[in-house]
Amino acid sequence: MHSLFREQLQSFLYAYKEPMKERGVPLIFDASKEHQYRKEFFKEDAWEKLEIAKKMKVGFAVKTNTDYDGALDRESPCREKTISFKKNQFLHIHARYSVDWWIGRHVEKKAKMGFIPTAKRIGKLEKCLDEEGTRLGQSSIWECSPPFTVVPSTRPIIFVGPAFHGSQITQLMHTALRSELTKRMGERVRKFKSDIGRKWMGRIDYEESERELKTITALCEDLSIILLEAPHVNTPLDLTGIHLAPIFVQIRVSNRSILMRLMNKTGIQNKKTELCGVDLLNSLPRDLFDVIIEEKGLPEATKRMCSFLEDYWTATHPTYEDI
Incomplete structure (x- = not known):
């Protein structure tokens, strides 16, 4: 009896040690196939x-x-x-x-x-590049800046020129252009007045600007185009250090005779101050501005801006098939 039991046990152990031959069970792990x-x-x-x-x-x-x-x-x-x-x-x-x-x-x-x-x-x-440079004996002493800056979902439109915001001719031109764009573009655009870039004691009030930035960012969440009236912003340099990333549109009048006729027509008295602002803005590098409007009249300027905003609207509101 005991011998029979030992024989059965021995037979079972031999069978257990034999490789599995069931169909579909791999004998060797194929790393390349698993990776693929x-x-x-x-x-x-x-x-x-x-x-x-x-x-x-x-x-x-x-x-x-x-x-x-x-x-x-x-x-x-x-x-x-x-x-x-x-x-x-x-x-x-x-x-x-x-x-x-x-x-x-x-x-x-x-x-x-x-x-x-x-x-x-x-x-x-960047860390891999630094390690590779160190391995090759090249060390870097510069800290890497953040690769991205979070900005509003649509870039607000800020008009500057032909003179500073305090001038009468600038106010008249900006008001007329915003009104025409609102009529043409309808509910796709919204107007908003902001104190962003306001200066206090000769310096930008960054605390106030941060509050204004949050408000503008919230307005842009539905991807509306914001026509931003910013009376404290005369040049793109006035928003240095503020993560607004607006589209700067310069209304430029380079012809002095045309500018003088406009001033006379609107009854502006202090022409010397107006001209100083015009000259300063016109001396800035053109690449500081996203759009420069040099058209002679309001209808032409409106047509140019409408064409630009239509393209920007298409870029920010693609259809499912386009993307």
Whole structure:
């Protein structure tokens, strides 16, 4: 009896040690196939999330402070859908895909939706570059600036010129142009007066400007175009250090005879002060302004601005098929 039991036990142990021969059970783990499977799985997931994000509202907007070439980033969820950007471009962020990736697009006409590296992802890449530089004996003493600055979802429109805001001719031109644009663009534009950039004791009141910035940012959440009346802002330099990123439109009158006729027509007395403001604004570099209007009359200036705002509206309100 005992011998029979030992024989059965021995037979069981031999059978247990034999390799499994059931059909469909792999004997060797194939790492390359597993990697390919995971890669395809995550790519399908990325495409699915991308399609979902197209139907989502804009979460927030950023201005880029660095360059990024998505074609070189192998860690992207979907390399062919990775968005590259240059410094000083604007991006709409629609969704968070992971700690390293957002889903969004350039604020441009017919810009496609794709994967954008988060600030954390950019930080990892910069760290890798620093480590590589250290390995090669190249050290950097500069701290990296933030790769993005959060800005309003639509950039407010600020008119400056032909003279400073305190001048009568400037007030008349700005009021007339805002009224015409409101008529032409309808509910797509909103007018708002702000104290942003106000100076106190010769310096910008940053506390007041931060409060105004929060208000303007809230107004832009529905992607309306804000015609911002900012009487304390005479040049783009007046908003240095404030993360508003407005579209600066300069109304420029370079011809002195035309300017004098306008002043005489509107009954302006202190022409010398007006001309000083005109000369100062006209001496600023043209690249400080996004749009320069040099048209001769209000109808022409309105037509030019309407065309610009129509393009900007299309860039900020793409259709599902466009992205």
